[in-house]
Each structure stands twice: as structure tokens, then as C-alpha cells.
Amino acid sequence: PLVLGIETSCDETGVGVVRGHTLLADSVASSVDEHARFGGVVPEIASRAHLEAIVPTIERALERAGVAPADLDGVAVTAGPGLAGALLVGVSAAKAYAAALGKPVYGVNHLASHICVDQLEHGPLPEPTMALLVSGGHSSLLLAPDITTDVRPLGATIDDAAGEAFDKIARLLHLGFPGGPVIDRLAREGDPDAIAFPRGLTGPRDAPYDFSFSGLKTAVARWVEARRAAGEEVPIADVAASFQEAVTDVLTRKAIRACRDEGVDHLMIGGGVAANSRLRAMAEERCAAAGITLRVPRPGLCTDNGAMVAALGAEMMTRGRAPSGWDLPADSSLPVTEPSIPADEPGGHG
Numbered sequence: 519p520l521v522l523g524i525e526t527s528c529d530e531t532g533v534g535v536v537r538g539h540t541l542l543a544d545s546v547a548s549s550v551d552e553h554a555r556f557g558g559v560v561p562e563i564a565s566r567a568h569l570e571a572i573v574p575t576i577e578r579a580l581e582r583a584g585v586a587p588a589d590l591d592g593v594a595v596t597a598g599p600g601l602a603g604a605l606l607v608g609v610s611a612a613k614a615y616a617a618a619l620g621k622p623v624y625g626v627n628h629l630a631s632h633i634c635v636d637q638l639e640h641g642p643l644p645e646p647t648m649a650l651l652v653s654g655g656h657s658s659l660l661l662a663p664d665i666t667t668d669v670r671p672l673g674a675t676i677d678d679a680a681g682e683a684f685d686k687i688a689r690l691l692h693l694g695f696p697g698g699p700v701i702d703r704l705a706r707e708g709d710p711d712a713i714a715f716p717r718g719l720t721g722p723r724d725a726p727y728d729f730s731f732s733g734l735k736t737a738v739a740r741w742v743e744a745r746r747a748a749g750e751e752v753p754i755a756d757v758a759a760s761f762q763e764a765v766t767d768v769l770t771r772k773a774i775r776a777c778r779d780e781g782v783d784h785l786m787i788g789g790g791v792a793a794n795s796r797l798r799a800m801a802e803e804r805c806a807a808a809g810i811t812l813r814v815p816r817p818g819l820c821t822d823n824g825a826m827v828a829a830l831g832a833e834m835m836t837r838g839r840a841p842s843g844w845d846l847p848a849d850s851s852l853p854v855t856e857p858s859i860p861a862d863e864p865g866g867h868g
């Protein structure tokens with residue numbers, strides 16, 4: 519099926535067009551620069567930016583895909599989780615386009631989309647899919663027997679998300695927002711073994727698939743502040759590299775353990791932090807050693823985009839899942855266990 523996907527859960531206005539597993543266009547307008555001076559995403563600014571960007575971004579994606587709106591088979595949109603006002607812009611636009619075209623609308627889960635996007639890169643996902651989802655708001659190990667209906671959390675962070683940890687450490691080091699890309703870049707010049715930062719929840723009695731990054735954040739802050747208090751220069755590249763090593767070490771270790779325990783021979787990594795070069799390299803190395811096939815989309819498909827939403831929408835259509843109703847809501851706290859919001863009545867649009 520030929521599907522338009524719309525993503526507005528945070529600060530990226532993303533629109534993608536896919537045909538089945540084939541990516542035809544992916545257009546992203548970001549309001550990230552408007553948030554930078556506040557050190558984080560400001561919901562009101564994000565909503566207004568989506569409102570301004572949504573129509574031109576949809577038009578640009580369709581034009582790049584060489585697709586006429588009437589040719590679309592359906593429209594998919596992130597229904598949650600995310601910022602309520604931001605989500606509402608995408609959901610309203612999707613319903614308007616779908617209604618005008620007489621096509622079904624599919625309200626889908628942002629987190630399942632971060633996983634499903636890999637089909638555009640590496641073909642059909644294995645079933646079940648083992649996924650490490652690491653983003654700005656989430657860090658979870660998920661086992662999905664069917665990405666369109668059945669996503670099961672094995673474990674998750676008990677405090678900060680991995681991306682949130684990158685953003686907080688970047689702020690501590692006065693590196694700006696978002697923190698992930700700049701720490702990734704700086705860490706290349708640093709020594710990952712320079713400072714032994716703690717690996718949270720890796721003790722023998724700790725929950726095997728849960729994560730904790732707030733202790734790490736505190737340890738980095740204490741280490742940096744001690745240097746500053748002593749009037750010593752802070753070796754920023756070494757701090758960045760050592761912090762990044764601690765995060766990626768725990769993420770890959772637990773993900774591989776989950777694969778072993780569940781008897782799954784592959785690992786999918788998705789979400790914004792999956793763009794991290796050290797995480798990708800370490801996962802590659804450790805998965806190879808463990809006989810696990812690694813699937814990670816290219817960095818541009820890891821961070822928020824519309825193609826991932828279109829990918830999940832296309833999968834919903836291929837599998838004959840019920841579309842959403844015209845009363846499709848934006849659900850800011852949509853649970854990861856709900857890949858879509860189908861209409862109450864079978865067949866949808868009742």
C-alpha cells in the first residue's frame with residue numbers, strides 16, 4: 519500500500535511516503551533551534567511550529583515522492599505518546615487529508631514506529647522482534663511477536679531515558695541542546711576508559727532488563743564539579759567518551775542478554791539514541807561475537823521522522839488491521855503495548 523505518514527509528537531514535523539517496505543520520501547522540518555536557548559523542548563513553541571510547517575511539509579514529501587494525493591491508499595499519524603498539543607496538529611491534519619481523499623486514517627504508536635521503520639532499511643522484521651528502544655523519552659527492551667498488534671515490554675528505565683541522560687550531561691558541560699549528537703562528536707576525541715563511571719542496575723540481584731541512568735548522571739556531575747571546584751580544567755572529551763561508554767555498555771549488555779534468554783537471534787535498535795556512533799559500533803561488535811544479527815536503521819531514520827509512521831501504517835494496511843475512527847484522539851500517554859488506536863467498530867470509520 520501507498521501510505522503517507524505524519525509525525526508531530528515532539529519538535530520534528532516529519533512527513534514520509536512509503537510503498538510497502540519502500541521509502542519514497544522523507545521530509546522533516548525541525549523547530550529544534552527555537553528550543554535551544556531554553557535547554558529543552560518548549561511545548562507551546564513546538565505546537566505553533568508544527569502548525570506552520572505541517573502543510574508545506576506534507577506537500578514537499580508528496581512532491582519528492584512523485585505521488586498525487588489521490589493515489590494514496592491511506593494516511594498514518596502518530597497518535598501518541600508525545601506532547602498533547604503537538605500530537606493534535608498531526609492528528610488533525612491526518613484526519614483532514616484522509617477525509618478529503620476518502621481514505622482510511624491510522625493513528626499509530628510513536629514507539630512501535632521507531633521499530634517498524636527498520637523494514638524500510640532491512641526488509642520484513644523477524645517475528646518475534648527483539649527491540650532495544652532508546653530515545654529522548656524512553657529506554658526499553660521490547661519483544662514484539664507482531665509489531666501491529668502485540669508489543670511486550672521486558673524492561674525499561676526506572677528513571678531517566680538514555681537520550682535524556684545525553685541531554686542532561688550536555689547541559690552540565692555547557693554543550694547546548696540536544697546533547698546526543700554533540701557528545702557523540704566530542705567523544706571521538708576522548709578516552710572512553712579515562713573515567714570509570716558506574717553501570718546502573720548491572721548487579722547480580724538487579725532486574726536484568728531494567729535500566730537506570732540517574733546514578734550515572736549524578737556521578738558525572740560530581741566528577742565534573744569536583745574538577746571545577748579545584749580550579750582544574752575539565753577534560754570534556756574524556757568525560758563525554760567515558761559517559762557514553764557507560765551508557766552504551768549497559769544498553770548492549772542487557773539487550774544481548776535478553777536475546778539469549780528469549781532465544782532470539784537478532785536485535786533491532788531504534789529511537790534517537792540509536793543514531794549514536796559508539797552504540798552502533800559496540801552493538802555491531804558484541805552482537806557479532808554473540809551470533810546475533812543486528813538491525814539498526816541509518817541515523818536519519820532513528821531520530822523522529824514521518825517515514826517511520828508511514829512504515830507502520832503500511833504494515834497495518836498489509837495485515838488488514840482496522841483503521842482508526844474519525845474520532846481518533848491524540849493520546850499523550852499511549853502505552854507502548856498499543857501499536858495503534860483502532861476504531862471501536864470493526865472496519866473503522868463507523
Ligand code: ATP
Pocket residue numbers: 527528599600628652653654655656680681682684685696697698699702789790791792793794795820821822
Ligand atoms: P520519544 O521517542 O521517547 O518520544 P523523542 O521522540 O523526543 O522521544 P527521538 O527523536 O527519538 O526522541 O530522540 C531524541 C533523543 O535522541 C535526544 O535525547 C537526543 O539527544 C538523542 N540523540 C540523537 N542523536 C544522538 C546521538 N548521535 N547520540 C546519542 N543520542 C542521540
Ligand code: MG
Pocket residue numbers: 528529530822
Ligand atoms: Mg527531536
Ligand code: FE
Pocket residue numbers: 628632653654789790821822
Ligand atoms: Fe522519538
